[in-house]
Amino acid sequence: MIRSFGWESVEFLIRGAGWTLLLSLMTFVIGGFFALIFALLRTLGPRPVRLAIAGFIQLVQATPLLIIVFLAFYGLSFVGLHFPPMVAAGVSLAVYTTAFLADIWRGCIEAIPKQQWEAADALALTRTQQLRYVILPQAFKISLGPTVGFMVQIVKNTSVVALIGFVELTRAGQLLNNMTFQPFHVFLTVAAIYFAICYPLSFLSERLKGNRHARPAH
Amino acid sequence: MAYQMNFTPVMALAPQLVEGALNTLILSGQAIVAGLAIGVVGAVSRTEGPRWLDRAVGVYVELFRNTPLLVQLFLIFFGLPYVGVRLSANMAAIIAIALNLGAYSTEILRAGLQAIPRTQIEAGLALGLSRLQVVRYVVIIPALQIIYPALTGQLTLTLLGSSIASAISATELTAAGARIESTTFRSLETFLCVAVIYIAMTFAFRFVYWRIGMWLFRRKAPPKPSLIADAIEVSRAGA
Numbered sequence: 173m174i175r176s177f178g179w180e181s182v183e184f185l186i187r188g189a190g191w192t193l194l195l196s197l198m199t200f201v202i203g204g205f206f207a208l209i210f211a212l213l214r215t216l217g218p219r220p221v222r223l224a225i226a227g228f229i230q231l232v233q234a235t236p237l238l239i240i241v242f243l244a245f246y247g248l249s250f251v252g253l254h255f256p257p258m259v260a261a262g263v264s265l266a267v268y269t270t271a272f273l274a275d276i277w278r279g280c281i282e283a284i285p286k287q288q289w290e291a292a293d294a295l296a297l298t299r300t301q302q303l304r305y306v307i308l309p310q311a312f313k314i315s316l317g318p319t320v321g322f323m324v325q326i327v328k329n330t331s332v333v334a335l336i337g338f339v340e341l342t343r344a345g346q347l348l349n350n351m352t353f354q355p356f357h358v359f360l361t362v363a364a365i366y367f368a369i370c371y372p373l374s375f376l377s378e379r380l381k382g383n384r385h386a387r388p389a390h
Numbered sequence: 391m392a393y394q395m396n397f398t399p400v401m402a403l404a405p406q407l408v409e410g411a412l413n414t415l416i417l418s419g420q421a422i423v424a425g426l427a428i429g430v431v432g433a434v435s436r437t438e439g440p441r442w443l444d445r446a447v448g449v450y451v452e453l454f455r456n457t458p459l460l461v462q463l464f465l466i467f468f469g470l471p472y473v474g475v476r477l478s479a480n481m482a483a484i485i486a487i488a489l490n491l492g493a494y495s496t497e498i499l500r501a502g503l504q505a506i507p508r509t510q511i512e513a514g515l516a517l518g519l520s521r522l523q524v525v526r527y528v529v530i531i532p533a534l535q536i537i538y539p540a541l542t543g544q545l546t547l548t549l550l551g552s553s554i555a556s557a558i559s560a561t562e563l564t565a566a567g568a569r570i571e572s573t574t575f576r577s578l579e580t581f582l583c584v585a586v587i588y589i590a591m592t593f594a595f596r597f598v599y600w601r602i603g604m605w606l607f608r609r610k611a612p613p614k615p616s617l618i619a620d621a622i623e624v625s626r627a628g629a
Contacts, residue, residue, distance in 0.1 A: 342461055356469040
């Protein structure tokens with residue numbers, strides 16, 4: 173049945189956008205958790221661990237997200253792990269996000285001058301205390317801008333899982349297009365919803381980065 | 391349950407993967423050339439142009455950086471015929487990827503141009519360099535050196551992002567992989583092979599970018615204190 177594009181369609185898309193937001197949030201929380209561990213191990217871990225994590229980051233960053241999604245969705249079901257689209261989408265997005273965020277955060281930790289470690293050491297703080305009270309709070313401030321900036325990438329990247337049939341915003345747009353045959357209206361609305369989610373994040377990211385430059389150089 | 395990997399059926403269709411990889415290179419190569427051209431025009435418009443042009447380019451940049459490439463692709467491939475513009479899948483993919491890269495490279499190149507202080511340009515002119523020499527040695531090469539990591543990183547993302555074009559059945563590597571997967575049913579093996587090819591291409595390009603960087607940003611030897619030392623150097627180089 174052919175429907176025409178109306179308010180109902182917009183409601184349908186907004187429901188899709190809800191899934192996009194949920195998936196983005198899930199990806200950020202899970203990816204962020206592993207990224208933090210990886211970033212710390214990448215900078216402070218023993219040499220073999222550092223190398224293994226560097227290798228993981230290099231490999232994931234050199235593979236298209238779509239291929240990681242396909243590997244998780246089609247590939248792993250043969251190994252005996254049957255992932256429904258929701259889980260396959262979450263796992264692949266989390267792996268991808270881990271690789272990029274770990275790299276960003278490593279940069280932030282390494283941006284803290286060595287003297288800060290030495291000063292903390294001179295104050296007789298233990299290694300953990302140095303990290304907890306001196307290094308990480310400073311690295312956190314630096315990381316805010318790039319991290320919020322990467323959130324925009326996460327939201328946009330979730331669109332890729334439409335191609336394995338997970339019904340989020342882009343997939344909802346495809347379905348609606350099949351029902352209404354008004355691709356211009358449909359995808360323009362989809363783009364507008366993505367913009368409404370991403371633009372405030374981009375704006376915030378620029379503001380946070382700007383503040384850093386405004387502060388006196390350390 | 392142990393799963394026996396079997397690459398034979400996939401390897402039998404290896405020529406399709408090679409062809410797909412070449413098509414990916416051609417597709418993203420065209421998109422990169424067009425995208426960088428847009429970026430240069432956009433960056434110069436934003437830094438040197440009138441205010442309204444700066445604003446207009448800014449709107450373009452924000453629109454394309456805050457929506458997914460896949461949606462841009464759908465809008466151009468499915469949406470444009472609705473208003474009377476019909477494009478082939480490959481053409482739509484090249485245009486979408488180029489516009490996307492154009493938005494990102496506009497901002498990257500602008501950052502480079504803005505990193506060169508005006509006083510540097512004035513100093514160059516005061517030293518008697520011609521305008522062309524100032525543009526080349528004082529503006530372009532140092533600006534490029536500052537943004538080189540960001541720019542090459544973006545080009546890598548563009549190469550990998552072209553896999554999205556398989557969604558509208560453009561001819562490239564991921565589409566070739568999907569076709570092989572549907573004939574052999576060896577999903578894991580097929581996409582592992584595809585992943586390896588993408589990784590190999592990415593590392594090859596990183597090496598090329600690194601070599602280009604070495605050549606572009608090589609430091610000239612500092613000037614010799616005397617003409618005699620210069621002459622010795624020239625005769626050595628000639629020998």
